[in-house]
Every structure is written in C-alpha cells, then in structure tokens.
Amino acid sequence: xxxxxxxxxxxxxxxxxxxxxxxxxxxxxxxxxxxxxxxxxxxxxxxxxxxxxxxxxxxxxxxxxxxxxxxxxxxxxxxxxxxxxxxxxxxxxxxxxxxxxxxxxxxxxxxxxxxxxxxxxxxxxxxxxxxxxxxxxxxxxxxxxxxxxxxxxxxxxxxxxxxxxxxxxxxxxxxxxxxxxxxxxxxxxxxxxxxxxxxxxxxxxxxxxxxxxxxxxxxxxxxxxxxxxxxxxxxxxxxxxx
Amino acid sequence: xxxxxxxxxxxxxxxxxxxxxxxxxxxxxxxxxxxxxxxxxxxxxxxxxxxxxxxxxxxxxxxxxxxxxxxxxxxxxxxxxxxxxxxxxxxxxxxxxxxxxxxxxxxxxxxxxxxxxxxxxxxxxxxxxxxxxxxxxxxxxxxxxxxxxxxxxxxxxxxxxxxxxxxxxxxxxxxxxxxxxxxxxxxxxxxxxxxxxxxxxxxxxxxxxxxxxxxxxxxxxxxxxxxxxxxxxxxxxxxxxxxxxxxxxxxxxxxxxxxxxxx
Numbered sequence: 083x084x085x086x087x088x089x090x091x092x093x094x095x096x097x098x099x100x101x102x103x104x105x106x107x108x109x110x111x112x113x114x115x116x117x118x119x120x121x122x123x124x125x126x127x128x129x130x131x132x133x134x135x136x137x138x139x140x141x142x143x144x145x146x147x148x149x150x151x152x153x154x155x156x157x158x159x160x161x162x163x164x165x166x167x168x169x170x171x172x173x174x175x176x177x178x179x180x181x182x183x184x185x186x187x188x189x190x191x192x193x194x195x196x197x198x199x200x201x202x203x204x205x206x207x208x209x210x211x212x213x214x215x216x217x218x219x220x221x222x223x224x225x226x227x228x229x230x231x232x233x234x235x236x237x238x239x240x241x242x243x244x245x246x247x248x249x250x251x252x253x254x255x256x257x258x259x260x261x262x263x264x265x266x267x268x269x270x271x272x273x274x275x276x277x278x279x280x281x282x283x284x285x286x287x288x289x290x291x292x293x294x295x296x297x298x299x300x301x302x303x304x305x306x307x308x309x310x311x312x313x314x315x316x317x318x319x320x321x322x323x324x
Numbered sequence: 325x326x327x328x329x330x331x332x333x334x335x336x337x338x339x340x341x342x343x344x345x346x347x348x349x350x351x352x353x354x355x356x357x358x359x360x361x362x363x364x365x366x367x368x369x370x371x372x373x374x375x376x377x378x379x380x381x382x383x384x385x386x387x388x389x390x391x392x393x394x395x396x397x398x399x400x401x402x403x404x405x406x407x408x409x410x411x412x413x414x415x416x417x418x419x420x421x422x423x424x425x426x427x428x429x430x431x432x433x434x435x436x437x438x439x440x441x442x443x444x445x446x447x448x449x450x451x452x453x454x455x456x457x458x459x460x461x462x463x464x465x466x467x468x469x470x471x472x473x474x475x476x477x478x479x480x481x482x483x484x485x486x487x488x489x490x491x492x493x494x495x496x497x498x499x500x501x502x503x504x505x506x507x508x509x510x511x512x513x514x515x516x517x518x519x520x521x522x523x524x525x526x527x528x529x530x531x532x533x534x535x536x537x538x539x540x541x542x543x544x545x546x547x548x549x550x551x552x553x554x555x556x557x558x559x560x561x562x563x564x565x566x567x568x569x570x571x572x573x574x575x576x577x578x579x580x581x582x583x584x585x586x587x
Binding site: 142146 | 430434435436531533534535536537539540541549550555
C-alpha cells in the first residue's frame with residue numbers, strides 16, 4: 083500500500099511530457115494545423131531522433147499559455163498584434179519572422195443554396211456568421227468591412243475561425259467569413275466566394291523562437307524549414323499567401 | 325449520541341483534497357482587479373451577458389420543473405427494464421461532454437434536421453436565437469432536477485400517500501397535498517442545481533446557439549471571448565459566476581440538510 087502511494091505521488095510530480103534537446107514543441111495558430119503537421123513529419127524524417135510536438139489553438143490562447151510558462155520552443159501566430167503581445171510578455175527571442183499571409187473569403191454551404199453573391203444585398207435575410215472582434219480572424223473581418231465600407235449583420239460572432247466554418251458546413255448558417263485556407267480545407271462541404279479587396283486586409287503570420295526554448299538548435303532548424311522554399315511550397319498549396 | 329472517532333491519518337488526504345479544490349479558486353480571487361471590478365462589470369457587453377444568463381437560466385429551470393418533475397414522478401414508480409432505460413436516458417446529458425451535447429442538439433434540431441426543417445417551415449427557426457440557448461441549457465440542466473427529485477421519491481415513505489388515497493383523495497389531490505410537500509426540499513435543491521448547471525452551460529450553447537451579444541452570448545461565452553482579448557474582464561466575470569454558483573450550492577446544501585450545523 084505504501085509503495086503504491088509512493089508511485090502515485092511520483093506520477094503526479096512527473097510532467098506529462100518532459101521537453102529536452104530531442105523534442106521540439108511548436109505552438110501554432112489553428113489555421114496552420116494541416117501545413118505544419120505535414121512539415122513536422124518531414125522534419126522528423128530528415129532529423130532522426132528528433133520529435134516535433136504541436137499544440138494548435140487560437141493564437142491568443144497560446145500567448146496566454148506561453149506567458150504562464152508553457153514549455154514551447156517555437157511560436158507561430160496568426161497576426162502581428164498577437165505576436166507583439168507574446169513579445170511584450172517577454173516570451174519570445176527578438177524579431178520573429180513573417181512567413182505567410184492569409185486573406186478572408188466568404189463561404190457558403192456547397193451549392194450555395196441561398197444564392198449569395200458576395201458582401202452585398204444578397205446577404206439580407208440570411209444567417210451570416212463571422213469571428214468576434216478581438217480574435218485575429220475577427221479583427222481582420224472588422225478591418226475588411228471597414229475597408230470596403232460595408233456593415234455586416236452577423237447572427238453570431240465566434241471565438242474560433244473553425245467554429246465559423248463548422249456552422250456553415252452543418253448548414254446552421256447560410257454564409258461565413260473565414261480564411262482562404264479554412265475554405266480550401268473543406269472543399270466537399272463549402273463553396274468559397276472570393277471577396278474583392280480582401281488582400282488589403284490580409285493578416286500576417288509570424289514565427290519565432292521562444293526565450294525559454296529547451297531545444298533551440300532543432301527549433302531554429304524547424305523555423306528555417308518553414309520560412310525556406312519547402313515550407314513555403316507547402317503553405318502555398320494550403321492556400322496561404324506570401 | 326456521539327459518533328466513533330475517525331482515524332487521525334485521514335486528516336492528511338482530506339486536507340490535500342480541500343487544498344486541491346480551493347487553490348484554483350483562491351488563485352483566481354487573488355488575480356481579480358478589485359478596484360476596477362465595478363467598471364469592468366458595468367460594460368454593456370458584461371451587463372448584457374449577465375442579464376441574458378439570468379433570464380435564460382430562469383426559463384430553463386422553469387421548463388425543467390414543468391416537464392422534469394412529472395418525469396421524475398413517473399420514473400420513481402417505474403420497475404424493471406423500461407425504468408432502467410428511462411433513468412439512463414434521463415441521466416446521460418449530465419455526463420455528456422458539453423460539445424457532444426451541442427452536436428447532438430444540432431443533429432436533432434439543426435436547420436438540416438427533420439425537426440429543425442419542420443420548425444423552420446412554420447417560422448420557428450431556432451438557429452442563433454435566444455430560444456436555442458434555453459433549449460441547450462434545459463437539455464443539460466433538467467437531468468439534475470430529475471435525478472434529485474427521483475432519488476427523494478424513492479427514499480420517501482409512501483404511508484401518508486396510501487392513507488390519503490384510502491380516505492378517498494384523488495390521485496391529483498394526493499400528489500398536490502401529500503407527495504409534493506414531502507419532497508419539497510428535493511424539488512428546491514434540484515431546481516437550484518439545475519439553475520447552476522444552466523448558468524455554467526457553455527459547449528452546447530456555443531455549438532448549437534452561437535454567440536452574439538444580447539442574443540446568445542451568455543456569461544460563460546462572454547468569459548471565453550474576453551479571455552482572448554481582455555483577461556481582466558474575463559476574471560471579473562468569472563468571479564460573478566463563481567459567486568452565483570456558490571450562493572446556489574450553499575442554498576442547496578441548506579435545503580438538503582435543513583438541520584444545518586446541528587448534524
């Protein structure tokens with residue numbers, strides 16, 4: 083009984099995973115899930131003995147976790163503001179690199195049952211879902227609407243861009259505004275309607291080494307892979323811009 | 325009558341459990357920007373969220389009472405296989421992960437579902453309405469009322485009801501004058517639990533009802549959103565939620581053990 087208790091106590095003290103020089107922990111914005119997972123597998127193949135672990139979530143959530151001392155080596159954010167928040171919290175090494183951009187697009191359920199043509203009168207009487215202002219995709223949406231001089235009347239403002247996509251995929255909403263990469267990730271359920279001028283409100287993706295990285299060597303090599311030509315090819319194929 | 329003493333070593337794990345449960349709450353209280361609290365809570369977004377939460381939770385609790393109480397009465401009389409099936413069905417929403425509850429509601433009542441399509445055709449589209457919030461809350465909260473009341477009914481003595489019926493009281497009179505007064509404390513505590521659960525409802529609301537200020541963005545959804553943008557407001561609202569939950573749970577304990585400290 084005593085030994086059992088000692089074992090249980092030891093288990094409690096063990097961290098779920100102990101980062102070390104052979105493990106690169108990458109915190110990345112949700113929209114990077116597909117591209118980074120692919121690049122991580124390629125990185126592991128070319129670096130025997132090194133493991134790449136990912137945590138994909140909303141950029142702001144990841145910044146909070148980093149500020150609380152989460153053991154990440156690399157952080158990739160979906161907009162400049164969020165990366166600046168991480169930097170001012172002292173969690174990043176200087177000058178994160180810009181490695182991609184993403185622009186917004188209108189999505190509708192496949193086949194466009196409501197006959198929506200764009201951010202125009204065709205949206206009247208339909209259920210439009212967008213991201214809430216304050217999260218990266220919502221800030222980008224507000225910026226774009228302002229740039230185009232249109233007022234949106236959404237029925238819901240979601241905290242995550244994937245929640246917007248899910249509501250259009252399931253037909254709960256008639257239209258949504260998401261990143262181009264989100265629209266491309268689900269072609270069988272969604273039709274994308276490009277928004278003219280969306281490039282003016284594109285958001286930038288930045289990647290950098292954290293200030294408390296456990297494996298700065300391999301982590302820097304992973305960043306080089308993302309910013310290099312192979313990484314750029316993968317990101318472009320997923321719909322990211324330069 | 326004094327009870328036999330507990331073994332002394334029990335104090336160690338018991339203290340560990342109490343500390344484990346209390347520390348996160350105390351840590352949060354320590355982070356609260358108390359000076360700015362009134363200003364943070366006075367923002368239109370915070371007031372809308374609080375008002376919407378209280379209104380929808382009240383409605384879901386009333387709905388839970390109106391149909392959940394009869395369900396508990398029927399289940400408590402049930403015997404055999406069908407009673408087990410009914411009791412299991414009534415309890416499952418309690419243990420469902422919130423997102424699963426939301427998905428289930430979406431599949432059952434979403435715009436593309438059979439019921440949702442029919443509701444839409446008669447002009448009662450639930451999608452992204454306050455009614456959808458109440459549906460989500462009632463779905464997860466009603467089981468708490470049903471389980472509390474059913475448990476009380478099963479342990480309650482039938483003698484008074486039998487005597488009343490023997491004296492010629494109709495079933496409705498027996499229910500109204502004998503059974504319900506006997507289990508009144510359980511109804512009250514079950515309602516308080518249901519209200520508290522509805523107040524904390526998050527995943528099903530987000531999945532099924534969406535999130536729009538003043539329409540579907542209840543307190544937990546507002547906290548989830550503010551956590552991304554303004555941590556101080558998120559913490560301030562969390563304190564309100566914890567306070568409300570504490571009042572409800574303490575009230576429940578009083579109903580469940582009316583003799584209080586004398587026990």
